[in-house]
Amino acid sequence: MNAYDEGSDARHGPDAPAEPPPPADPRSxxxxxxxxxxxxxxxxxxxxxxxxxxxxxxxxxxxxxxxxxxxxxxxxxxxxxxxxxxxNWKLFAPNPLQQNISIQVRAQVRTTDGMTLTTGWYDLSAEDGRAIDGNLLPSHTQQNELRRAWDFFVATHDGENRPVGLRGSLSESYLRRIAVLRLDRDDAVRATTGGGGAVERVQVRSRTSNVPPPEWSREKVSTTPSYRELPWWKVPRDEAAGGVR
Structure with a gap:
């Protein structure tokens, strides 16, 4: 045994100090x-x-x-x-919707000199369609707000446009507010009166037409549109303020 081995034995003998344990990993x-x-x-x-x-x-x-x-x-x-x-499961429905439904609105406007004028019909669905066309990321409002408002109204009213249940009046208010805001956005008051005024009443209608069948189909359907006109709704003052000019 050489001197190196003797020194090595001395360091690792029973009297040699113990090596400290490795540091614990910090908590994270x-x-x-x-x-x-x-x-x-x-x-x-x-x-x-x-x-x-x-x-x-x-x-x-x-x-x-x-x-x-x-x-x-x-x-x-x-x-x-x-x-x-x-x-809902309309995307996977075996009998998908085969009709085009557009929502239109017109208004009675009180001019600054006290006259009452009626606007023409504004096709709100067509406006939404033009906003979506060519838009890679259309907003939820452009795609669904008007459609869902009309579906809500139809689901809570009978064929005579009478509300069924407590949600009927809520659906009328919702649809009316959308119509007034859209008319204000389109500046319908100024276009009708040539100046200032306020919307007093609005009337909403739907235009429904069947989607034409493909050319290879022998199916024959009428493409003549049908209309469902709702009664005139009075616009409350707080809502009409949106149309004041």
Missing amino acids: GVAALPLRYQVVVAVALAVVAIGVCVHLGMMFLHVAPPNTVTKEHGRAVDDWVYPEFEQ
């Missing part, structure tokens, strides 16, 4: 926070998880076939879903 993420903040994060995550589970459960009940839960709590499910999270 939530574990690095103080205890009280860890509790806050855990509670927040639990609340989010519960909210997600409730939302997914409501959406499942909404699209699921009628069952015991929906019969008992259907109103609560509808209140949760409508209108922000509505689901």
Whole structure:
């Protein structure tokens, strides 16, 4: 045994000092926070998880076939879903819509000298179509606001345009407000009066026409449009203020 081996044995003998353990890895993420903040994060995550589970459960009940839960709590499910999270299957329907429906509006305007004039019909659906055409990222408002307002009205009114249930008056107010805002945006008051004035009443109608069949089809359908005119609605003062010039 040489001197080097003897020194090596002395360093690793029973009396040699123990080597210090490697340093522990520093904590990261939530574990690095103080205890009280860890509790806050855990509670927040639990609340989010519960909210997600409730939302997914409501959406499942909404699209699921009628069952015991929906019969008992259907109103609560509808209140949760409508209108922000509505689901439908029209894209996959075996019999998709085969009609073009456009919404039009006209107004009675009170001029500054006290006269009452009636505007022509403004095709609001055509305006939305022109705004969407060529737009790679059309807004939700351009695509759906007017269409959903009309669907809402039809679903809450009978064939005589009489409201069915409490949501009928709400749908009328919603559709009327959209019409007044669109007329104001199109400057219908100035175009009709040549000056100032305010919208007093509006009338909405729908124009429905069948989509022509393809050339190879032998199906024959009438393309003559049909109209559904609603009664004149008086515009409240707070809404008419949007049309004042």
